[in-house]
Amino acid sequence: MAIAADRDLDVQTLVSDELAWTPEVDAAGIGVAVEDGTVTLSGEVDTYAERLAAKHAALRVRGVRAVIDNLSVHPKTAMSVTETDIAREVERALRASTNVPDTVKAEIDEHHVTLIGEVDWDYQRRAAARAVHYLRGVHTVSNMITLASRPTAADTEERIKNAFVRNARLDASHIHASVTGSKVTLTGTATSWAERRHAAHVAWASPHVTDVDNQITVRPL
Incomplete structure (x- = not known):
């Protein structure tokens, strides 16, 4: 118990x-x-971009298993940004992103911005969120974009596993993928949150996947 408490204190400092x-x-x-590696x-932060930067900074730290984001956005200076202004800037940002x-x-x-619609790939869904994250006046973003349905393939599981093996950023021996229809479930362990997230991105790259359930547990070295 004392060892765990000391470890959490170290992570908190880091x-x-x-x-x-x-x-x-x-x-x-x-x-x-910090409790049991969960930060x-x-x-309060000034912008949504700062909130994201704080969360990403915490996830970069060795020993962090997960991050709970209870930050709220409260600009220190009053900004005269109307809902119409935000809508205009969001539309411009989305259309400008290739x-x-x-x-x-x-x-x-x-x-608050809610993104909706249907796209072919997960990277397009993530690109849409990135396009509006840093706009003035945006305090929160909900990404409700869905992926278009895709045909299933019998070799999807094998191809994802092969992608894990050839990826230099993953330890494929500790990460497992199981496929049911067009849904992939990832299990196993990763040494960092970055590795866990990258495994999901690799799975999303399959042309036969519309859902990824990432159950990989982060166990720092």
């Missing part, structure tokens, strides 16, 4: 240091708590 090291983040306004971030098809639309509710 996360706090990483937040302070990250230029986009004002670490003074962010609280960090909880709390407090990876976002015209099927993607946005619904604006005050400072």
Whole structure:
């Protein structure tokens, strides 16, 4: 028990240091708590971009198993950004992104953006979210974009496993994929959150996958 507590204290210190090291983040306004490798971030930040930067900074730290984001966006200075302004900027950003098809639309509710529509690939869904994350006046983003249905293939599981093996960023011996129809379930262990996330991106690249259930457990070395 004492060893686990000491480990959590070490992770807490490392996360706090990483937040302070990250230029986009004002670490003074962010609280960090750690329990069994799970980091909880709390407090207020100036923008949604800063909130994302803080979460990504915590996920970069060795020993972090997961991050609970309890941060809220409260601009320090009043911004005269109307819902119409946000809608206009979101539409412009989506149309300017070469990876976002015209099927993607946005619904604006005050400072909250909900992305809807259907795309062919997960990378297009992620590109749509990235396009609006850093816009002025946006406080939260919900990505409700769905993937178009795809035909199943008998060798999907084998091809995903082969992709794991040839990927230099993954330890394929500890990551497993099982396929049911067009859904992939990932299990096993990863040494970092980055490895866990990358495994999901590899699975999403299959032309026969419309859903990835990432159950990989992060177990730091």
